[in-house]
Amino acid sequence: MIKEFSFKQFGNLEFSKSALQDHALTAIEGHIKILFIPKNAIIQVDFQEIAMETDALLFINPNVVLKPCETVGGQLMHFNKDFYCIEIHDQEVACDGILYNNVFEIPFINLNQAQSDDIQRIIREIQVEMNNEDSSTEEMLRILLKMIILKSTRIWKEQHQLATKDQQTDVQFLRKFSKLVEQHYKTRHTVADYADLLFVTPKNLSKKIGLVSKATPNEIIKNRIILESKRLLAHTTMTVKEIAYSLNYEDDAYFIRFFTKNTGISPITFRKQFK
Missing domain, CATH: 2.60.120 (Jelly Rolls)
Incomplete structure (x- = not known):
């Protein structure tokens, strides 16, 4: 309904x-x-x-x-x-x-x-x-x-042991980081990029994210890029080069190496397996 x-x-x-x-x-x-x-x-x-x-x-x-x-x-x-x-x-x-x-x-x-x-x-x-x-x-x-x-x-x-009033700032920080990654993962690929946006050092960013995640900020950023890559490979007809460009990788060969290293298979192989 x-x-x-x-x-x-x-x-x-x-x-x-x-x-x-x-x-x-x-x-x-x-x-x-x-x-x-x-x-x-x-x-x-x-x-x-x-x-x-x-x-x-x-x-x-x-x-x-x-x-x-x-x-x-x-x-x-x-x-x-x-x-x-x-x-x-x-x-x-x-x-x-x-x-x-x-x-x-x-x-x-x-x-x-x-x-x-x-x-x-x-x-x-x-x-x-x-x-x-x-x-x-x-x-x-x-x-x-x-x-x-x-x-x-x-x-x-x-x-996540973030229920007390003293921990509300941690919750808001996590929310801000998530929102920034979702907004900028196509153009900003480094931990330093997000540390700058949040006015903290990369080390402090990693410490705060460690409160609720076993993954590091770098892994989180990479995983979001990989997820979008998979979605585009599976659900669009965009070429690998077009996908790389849409994710701010001017060198599609670099993008292919990045995808393969993080997934274990090439973008073309992933697309074939999904289809």
């Missing part, structure tokens, strides 16, 4: 291999998404297949390629930026908050039983509200959506 309020869109889909038609996810690829995934489900996020050990929530930016593999009972909520975004909501729980600007890891929130029951209760309220047609429906859906994001942000902070 999908609700439209002028330019604002919000929808809810059952997320399972049997329920989803091929075009269903393509039609909403530009939407921001929250996916509830039950324990033991298997899903594919971009090019990584993941088996869920607990019930979980996944927060998905537009254009991330998502596919159910062995999934029953999943629920996908999706919305556009006109429906819910930073311009009218608190930064931390908005669509550019830490859950959506997280380049350190795939942004899963693992849920214990009580947390899962709580989230599933809100999802059921969303489904009931989707069948209403009164003047308060839009705002009720927005409130329920914000509840999920707010509760999940709290859980994420607790799981």
Whole structure:
């Protein structure tokens, strides 16, 4: 189901291999998404297949390629930026908050039983509200959506030991770094670039990122470039040279060596394997 309020869109889909038609996810690829995934489900996020050990929530930016593999009972909520975004909501729980600007890891929130029951209760309220047609429906859906994001942000902070007031500056720093990598990975490829943008030394940047990530800032930047390279190789007809140029590599031979070193296969081989 999908609700439209002028330019604002919000929808809810059952997320399972049997329920989803091929075009269903393509039609909403530009939407921001929250996916509830039950324990033991298997899903594919971009090019990584993941088996869920607990019930979980996944927060998905537009254009991330998502596919159910062995999934029953999943629920996908999706919305556009006109429906819910930073311009009218608190930064931390908005669509550019830490859950959506997280380049350190795939942004899963693992849920214990009580947390899962709580989230599933809100999802059921969303489904009931989707069948209403009164003047308060839009705002009720927005409130329920914000509840999920707010509760999940709290859980994420607790799981990463960043829940106290003294650690809020660390959370904001991580959010800023994620946002900058997402904005500039095509043109800025070094740790020093981002240290300059954040007015810290490269060493201090590495120390702060180490609070929540086993990967170094350099690895995080490289991984984002590689992910975009894979997306372009898999989902466009751009040549390797065009992809290299779009990622600010003037020498496509250097780009090929960079991709091969970090993935173990050449760009052409990756494209052939994916197809």
